[in-house]
Amino acid sequence: MRLILFIGFLLVITIQSFAGVQLRSIRPDATDNRIKTFTADSHYICTPETAKQRNLLLIHLPASFHKASESSQYLQLAAREGYHVISLAYPGINNMYSSCEHSTDPPCYENFHREVAEGVNYSPEITIDTFESIFFRLKRTLDYLQLNYPSENWSYFLDSQGRLDHSRMIWSGHSDGAGHVTAISKYYSVHRVVCFSGPKDFSLHYYLPPVWVHTGAWKTDKSRIYAFAHTSDDYLFQKEIWDSLGLNKYGPPVNVSVHMPPYLSSHQLITSASVSVADIHGSTVLDARSPKAQDNYVFEPVWKYVLNIGSSTSVKSRDALRFTVSPNPVQAGQQVLIQHSSPIKSFDFFDFKGRKIDSFTGPVFSIKPGLSTGIYFIRSSLGGRALITSLVVY
Numbered sequence: 001m002r003l004i005l006f007i008g009f010l011l012v013i014t015i016q017s018f019a020g021v022q023l024r025s026i027r028p029d030a031t032d033n034r035i036k037t038f039t040a041d042s043h044y045i046c047t048p049e050t051a052k053q054r055n056l057l058l059i060h061l062p063a064s065f066h067k068a069s070e071s072s073q074y075l076q077l078a079a080r081e082g083y084h085v086i087s088l089a090y091p092g093i094n095n096m097y098s099s100c101e102h103s104t105d106p107p108c109y110e111n112f113h114r115e116v117a118e119g120v121n122y123s124p125e126i127t128i129d130t131f132e133s134i135f136f137r138l139k140r141t142l143d144y145l146q147l148n149y150p151s152e153n154w155s156y157f158l159d160s161q162g163r164l165d166h167s168r169m170i171w172s173g174h175s176d177g178a179g180h181v182t183a184i185s186k187y188y189s190v191h192r193v194v195c196f197s198g199p200k201d202f203s204l205h206y207y208l209p210p211v212w213v214h215t216g217a218w219k220t221d222k223s224r225i226y227a228f229a230h231t232s233d234d235y236l237f238q239k240e241i242w243d244s245l246g247l248n249k250y251g252p253p254v255n256v257s258v259h260m261p262p263y264l265s266s267h268q269l270i271t272s273a274s275v276s277v278a279d280i281h282g283s284t285v286l287d288a289r290s291p292k293a294q295d296n297y298v299f300e301p302v303w304k305y306v307l308n309i310g311s312s313t314s315v316k317s318r319d320a321l322r323f324t325v326s327p328n329p330v331q332a333g334q335q336v337l338i339q340h341s342s343p344i345k346s347f348d349f350f351d352f353k354g355r356k357i358d359s360f361t362g363p364v365f366s367i368k369p370g371l372s373t374g375i376y377f378i379r380s381s382l383g384g385r386a387l388i389t390s391l392v393v394y
Contacts, residue, residue, distance in 0.1 A: 021079040022047040022152075025069065028089050031140040034131040037091060043141055044068040044087040046079035047152050054082035056191060057157045058170045058307070059138060061177030064092030071174065071285045074303050081309045083170070084154065086141060090134045091116060096176060099125045101204045109201040110212035113183035134180065139164055166190045170307065174285050175200060178227070182245070183212070185220035193220065194306045195227040196285040199245075202237050209244035222246045226306040228269040228299075231255075231353060232280050235270070242268055252390050257354035258377050259388045261301050269302055272353035325365075325378060329392035333369040336391065338362040338378070350377040367393060 025042040028035045044067075048054075058078045062068055068087040069075075079085045093116060100108035111123035119133025130136055142164075145154040159165045166188040171181035178198025185193045201210050227247060229238050239253065251266025257273055273291050275283045282289030284299065291298045304310050325336045338347065347365065349358040352375050358368070365378075371393055379388045 020049050021076055023076070026141065026144065028137055028141075031137070031144040032131070035137065035140070037132050038089060041067050041089040042069075043089050043137075044072065044075065044085075045141075045145065046075050046085035047149070048079045048082045048084065050151075052080075052082035053084070053153070055156060056083050056168055056170060058083045058085045058172060059181075060085070060087040061090065061134070061171070061173035061180050062087065063173075063175035063177050064094065066174070066286075070287055073287050073290070073297055073300075074285050077300060077303055078307055078309075081304075081307070083307070084152075084157070086138065088134060088137055088141070090137055091128055091132050093126055093176070095125060097200070100210070101202070103203070104205060106211045109179065109210045110183060113180050114187070117180055117184050134184075135164060170194065172196070173198065175281065182225065185225065186212070186216060186218050189219040191224070192308070193225040195225065197229050197233055197281050198227075198238075199241055200234070200238070202241060209241045213241065214244045214246065223250055223267075226267045226269070228256075228271070228284050228302055228306060230275075230280050230283055231270050231272045232277075253375065254390070255350075255352065255354050255377065256299070256302050258350050258379065261305050263302075263305060264388065264390070269306070271299070271302075273298060325389060325391055329394045330367055332367050332371040332373075332393055335364055335366050337364055344380045347378050347380045350379060352376065 024045040024047070026045060027039055027042045029039045058075070060068075060071060060075060062070055068089045071087065075085050075087055093112060096109065096112045100112065108123075112126060114120065115122040115126055115128050115133075117134045119128050119130035119136055121127075139158075142154050142157055145152065157165055157168050166184075167190065169190055170192040171184055171190050172194040173179070173181035174196040175198050178195035179201050181193050182195060182199050184190065199213070201213065202208075203210050222245065225245065225247060227242055229235065242248065247268050251264055251268060253268045253270045254263045254266040256263060256269050256271050263269055271283070273283060275289070275291055279289040283291060285303075324339045326339060327334070327336065330336050344362070346361050347359065348356055349360065349365070350356050373394050374392075376391045376393055377388055378391055
């Protein structure tokens, strides 16, 4: 630890090295004394080894009033794989949902997100000025890091005029942070977006997702958005929001408790993992809430997938290993035909929550009469690799 004395006050910057990653905690007001609010928490910085640098910056926005370091395992994983990482301490908001759920103002949620990000007066419900905004805090953090650690090349994420270069940034967020990063991607062309347990924007007045998620000319192509949520975390609302956002175009919801990477190449990932009620919402990314098995985080493969880390299976080889069923959708009581070109014969049938409900040998399988409508999964294996496809019963 080292202490740096600034005029009028003492700021603490903590520096550690862990598993080849340099970790720093830097208070927001250490980067610019015009930042006056939400300074008790520190930005959490992870710097990769020089040899592994990918020239991409992961910016993570924790949920409001959560500490920037609460997803350290996810963040350190990204840094070990070569990403520069900044988990930002930024203004939390406690009235967005209470203000917008029953509002008749269609852009209510969008205005909250944009004001927190840009520091422009979009919403009458909050006051976030330029110096407190996400963008200003991020810009000043990059300036500070480049000034104090020039060999780490933080200025790479600024353009020739010293502005944020979003094209070199992955924006990641949890809960309302997921809403912020998705809104940012609407107005700025970013490299990738990762949403944990969100976005949660939903209008109870219109009983629909807000219009901002499916309207307008988006700067970021929606094929760059990935999302991960728990099936017990208001999932029916969550799925409707994802559908409105257009993620269903990039694959069905894939249960990571049943599937293996690359999760059918889907952009909608879900889990039915058994966690306490208090842990459900944070289970997707928070250190203290995410499930572990033998001291390993269960969702580490998911974190790697949404960050585009470590998948060595080519698209061509993945396609060769897939099998299909028809008809799909199918009615309960009907038969389905398994179609594949590989010598696989036995299959397991799972429900949406990952519970095995039947086994059979192909190529024909009968759907039991009276089976509830919904999404199901058929799984087999070949050469030690899981082969999975989804089936809709209506």
